[in-house]
Amino acid sequence: MLSCGPGLPGGFPEPELVCGQDYLRLMVQKRALQEQGFNASSAHLIDPRCHQQVDHPEAMWYLVERSKGVCGNVVKTNGTHITYSNMLFVYPADPTNVSLPVPMSVPFTCVFPLDDVTSLNAAIQYQPPGGRVGVVRSGDPTRASMTLYQRPDYSQPFPSGPVSLPLGSALHVGVSMENYDNNGFVLVLENCYVTNSPSADDLVQHALIQNRCPVDRRHVAVVENGRSQRARFSALLFLFHGTYDDVYLHCRISLCDRDSGPCSSNCSRRQARSAGASANQLPVTVGPISWF
Secondary structure: OOOOOOOOOOOOOOOOEEEEOEEEEEEEHHHHHHHHHHHHHHOOOOOOOOOOOOOOEEEEEEEEEEOOOOOOOEEEEOOOOOEEEEEEEEEEEEEEEOOOOOOEEEEEEEEOOOOHHHHHOOOOOOOOOOOOOOEEEEOOOOOOOOOOOOOOOOOOEOOOOEEEOOOOOOOEEEEEOOOOOOOOOOEEEEEEEEOOOOOOOOOEEEEEEEEEEOOOOEEEEEEEEOOOOEEEEEEEOOEEEEEEOOOEEEEEEEEEEEEHHOOOOOHHOOOOOOOOOOOOOOEEEEEEEEEE
């Protein structure tokens, strides 16, 4: 985001930023604006047509929808966070006739962690382009959930708790994002596999999906992947590693910006590649699954 216009005047209180599920809300004290000679009602975002405001007695709320491409929002993901950035422009209350009024600019960014919160021990450090940090706040994490279904139309989920299946039966799996708006990013199943432990990092794995494609088409059918904020596949389950031990199903997922290129794979032309987990892939797990 380019730096444009003067930043906050010296001694100006930092605006309050709330990162909500649907909207980003920037609150500025009206008295502080008036004392610095700015008109609280003159503000707009990067797109000058966007000036949704709520006028409170002591403060002005400026709102922007949490969505990609709205009001000039810049939305990025690095696999562990999604960031929404914009900039508020507020104009002088009494502009001179000699030159154009130069607005005060307030960059602001909301950072939403993705599902694997255990990997987010480090403090959030986000630097928007141009070096203008502005106001940065964190919002509630966007989570992914994995559900096991009894029917091939993905309409009858198993009750919560352990699942028991006959050997060779089909398990229907759905993965979806929660608390997440449709902003151009789609959910991608990168790798799915089963283990005998609940750890997604267990070294002993049986692969079902690798590099977004089924490993064995006799046993795995990918119904939807990389097209929306949900993904679905079905798999025939057999004994893994020759034992009747319970198994856990894991999928490593990512978010893909559909505007930057194709998010789905042409699995008919897939070439063997390493299935190692990327730093931009997050695990979701369900189980235990037992046999009868």
